[in-house]
Amino acid sequence: MTTTRENPPSAFLLGGDLPVSRMGFGAMRLPARELAGPANDPETSAAVLRRAVELGVNHIDTAWFYFHEGLSANGLIRRVLRPYAEDLVLAAKVGPVRHPDGSWGAPAGPRELVAGVHRTLRELGRDRLDLVYLRLHEDDDATSAERFGALAALREEGLIRHLGLSNTTTGLLAGAQRIAPVAAVQNMYGLFHRRNPDVLDACTEQGIAFVPFFSLESLGRQEPSEPLARIAARHEATAAQVKLAWTMARSPVVLPIPGTSSVAHVEDNIAAADLLLDPEDLAALDALPT
Structure with a gap:
């Protein structure tokens, strides 16, 4: 892989006080490649997690509902990485409710959100979570303030350092900010699904971390072979590395968290942070249909 100019800053100050590598790691695929299974080999998943940290990742995104049968992302993180490095930032999501059999329930209310935070603390073996996202749903407008307020109360208690929103709009972001500071937003975003660009714009203007998930996915669309393949070959x-580099080039607040159950893929993903695309490359990729 080649670069042609000086690389942009490789770190971001999350919440104004937590330095994190811009390329993070998403733990969703540690227990199983898909949430429905089959389960991964625990030692292979442990090797993936260990390798990510060895390569400089200090921002790991997880959730208590990332599990398959007896294997959970939080359990793997605790087993492999504890005692935790001082600079390791663990971000967790709450909101969805998942039953032990893997089925999903109604979105969590305030009490269930509090229980989810305490469960995450126990599973990770931590006294405080660095960042907790409230995962929103389409019908959350009426209840988002109350639910976010429950997490804000835990922040005041010292159990959460920073708060975030996942799957949000600019309107919901503004509403949450009237309750407590929002340090990060986690939305679906990538080369072939550029949803809610106004949210990314708002985060850029305010210095809020924008953490895209599914950046490598095409969401069932047929990917054009050109110019993606041509740009990849030239560099x-x-x-996948070009997709990640394009995503990072959108704004200095973008912190991708690609997840994988393969050591080779985690190495490739992290290396993408060093890939700097030319203006011509970016223009060609910007013009691709979404």
């Missing part, structure tokens, strides 16, 4: 990179 001696993979198409």
Whole structure:
């Protein structure tokens, strides 16, 4: 993989006080490649997590509902990484309710959100969570303030350092900010699904971390072979690396968290942070249909 200019800053100050590498790691695929299974080999998943940290990742995104049968992302993180490095930032989501059999329930109310935070603390073996996202749903407008307020109360108690929103709009972001500071937003965003660009714009203007998930996915769409393949070949990179580099080039507040159950893929993903695309590359990729 080649670069042609000086690389942009590789770190971001999350919440104004937590330095994190811009390329993070999403733990969703540690227990199983898909939430429905089959389960991954625990030692392979442990090796993936260990390798990510070895390569400089200090921002890991997880959730208590990332599990398959007896294997959970939080359990793997605790087993592999504890005692935790001082600079390791663990971000967790609450909101969805998942039963032990893997089925999903109604979105969590305030009490269930509090229980989810306490469960995450126990599973990770921590006294305080660095960042907790409230995962929103389409019908959350009427209840988002009360639910976010429950997490804000835990922040006041010292159990949460920073708060975030996942799957949000600019309107919901503004409403949450009237309750407590929002340090990060986690929305679906990538080369082939550029949803809610106004949210990214708002985060850029305010210095809020924008953490895109599913950046590598096409969401069922047929990917054009050109110019993606041509750009990847010219940089001696993979198409996935080009997608990640494009995403990071959108704004200095973008912190991708690609997840994988493969050591080779985690190495490739992290290396994408060093890939700097030319203006011509970016223009060609910007023009692709979404």
